[in-house]
Amino acid sequence: MKTVAIIGLGKFGFYIAKSLSRLKHTVIAVDNDEAKVQEISEYVDNAFVIDSTKKHALEEVGIYNLNTVIVSIGENIESSILTVMALKDLNNKNIIAKAITSIHGEILSKIGAFKVIYPEKLAGRLLVKKLVQNITVDEIDLSNSVKMVKFLANKKVISRSIKEIEEYYNEIRIISYKTEGIWNINPDPNYIVRKDDIIVLLGKGEIMQDLFKKICSES
Numbered sequence: 001m002k003t004v005a006i007i008g009l010g011k012f013g014f015y016i017a018k019s020l021s022r023l024k025h026t027v028i029a030v031d032n033d034e035a036k037v038q039e040i041s042e043y044v045d046n047a048f049v050i051d052s053t054k055k056h057a058l059e060e061v062g063i064y065n066l067n068t069v070i071v072s073i074g075e076n077i078e079s080s081i082l083t084v085m086a087l088k089d090l091n092n093k094n095i096i097a098k099a100i101t102s103i104h105g106e107i108l109s110k111i112g113a114f115k116v117i118y119p120e121k122l123a124g125r126l127l128v129k130k131l132v133q134n135i136t137v138d139e140i141d142l143s144n145s146v147k148m149v150k151f152l153a154n155k156k157v158i159s160r161s162i163k164e165i166e167e168y169y170n171e172i173r174i175i176s177y178k179t180e181g182i183w184n185i186n187p188d189p190n191y192i193v194r195k196d197d198i199i200v201l202l203g204k205g206e207i208m209q210d211l212f213k214k215i216c217s218e219s
Contacts, residue, residue, distance in 0.1 A: 002025065002026070002067055002068065003025070003026040003027075003028060003062070003066055003067075004020055004025050004026070004027055004028070004066070004067075004068045004069070004070065004146075005027075005028040005029075005030070005062075005063045005066055005068075005069040005070070005092075006020075006027060006028070006029045006030070006069075006070050006072060007030050007031075007052045007063075007069065007070065007071045007072065007073065007083055007087075008030075008031060008052075008071060008072035008073040008074065008098070009029060009030075009031040009033070009036040009037065009039075009040055009072070010036075010072060010073075010074045011185055012072050012098060012119045013029075013031075013070065013072030013098075014036070014039070014040055015175050015176070015185050015186070016070060016072065016175070016202075017029040017040055017043070017044055018040065018043045018044070019173045019175045019202045020146070020202075021043050021044045022043075022173050023171070023173060023202070023203065023204070026045075026046070027044040027045075027046065028044075028046040028047075028048070028061060028062055028063055029041075029044050029046065029047045029048075030047070030048045030049070030050050030052060030058075030061060030063070031049065032049060032050065032051055032052070033049075034049050037049045046061070046062070048061045052071075052073070052079070052083040052086070053079055053082035053083050053086060054086065055086045055089055055090060058086055058087065058090055059090060063087070063090065063092065064090035064091060064092065065090070065091050065092065066092045066093065067092075067093045067094055068093070068094045068096065068146070069087055069092045069094070069095050069096070070096045070097075070098075071083055071084055071087070071095065071096070071097040071098060071113075072098045072119075073098065074098075074100075075100060077100060077104050080097065080098070080099075080104070080108065081104075081107055081108065081111065084097055084108055084111055084112060084113050085111055085112070087112075088111065088112040093114070094114040094115070095112060095113050095114050095115075096113070096114060096115045096116075096117060097113040097115075097116055097117070098116075098117055098118070098119060099116045099117070099118055105118065146202070146203075146204065146205060147202075147203065147204075147205050147208035147209065148175075148200060148201065148202050148208070149200070149201045149203075149208055149211060150198060150199070150200045150201075151198070151199055151201075152196070152197075152198055152199075153193050153194065153195060153196065153197040153198070153199055156168070157193045157199060158193055158194065158195055158197075159192060159193065159194075160192065160193055161189065161190055161191060161192055161193075162174050162177070162187045162188065162189045162190070162191050162193070163189040163190065165193065165199075166189075169201065169211055170207075171203055171204065171207050172201045172202065172203035172207065172208070172211065173201065173202050173203065174187050174199060174200065174201055174202075175187070175200050175201070175202045176200045177191070177193070177197055177198060177199050177200065178197060178198040179194055179196075179197045
């Protein structure tokens, strides 16, 4: 199984790290906050407190020559930029970086980020599509091997529990859902999906590609 590094353990980074670990990926999770590292260590085998802007620190914990690294640093734009630069110098391939603003995203792209994502905008983008284009399904590439699918609850999932859905759609994990306008990023396996809920799934690329087509045909 390929190793994926997650740098920055805010809400987005934490649940990506946790979910990838549940999907049997080898995860290296790092942050400069000891409390966050301690929390994620319950779910991943490799969790470290480091300054990710320092090349030697990244190298010491094995974040070099990796195929996929996700940079999920929050509001500290300078640290985000310096981290991506350090990762490029260490020959990491597909660097996926979280951006706060469009300018931030442009800078990350120019210094070598393979893909820039805006997690805070994803829900809004889906809503706009739904209202304007009546599109209720969205597919998001995190890397060449990992995808997310976000969709409006349909007849296949309504009135079923999170656990039942994960068992039905084999080898995927539900990482969040939205009900009554509130996002839940630590899903309760016993939660019963309701009409108008939005579900976010995470899984391997080839599996998610087939699932995306299946959900589109059911929506």
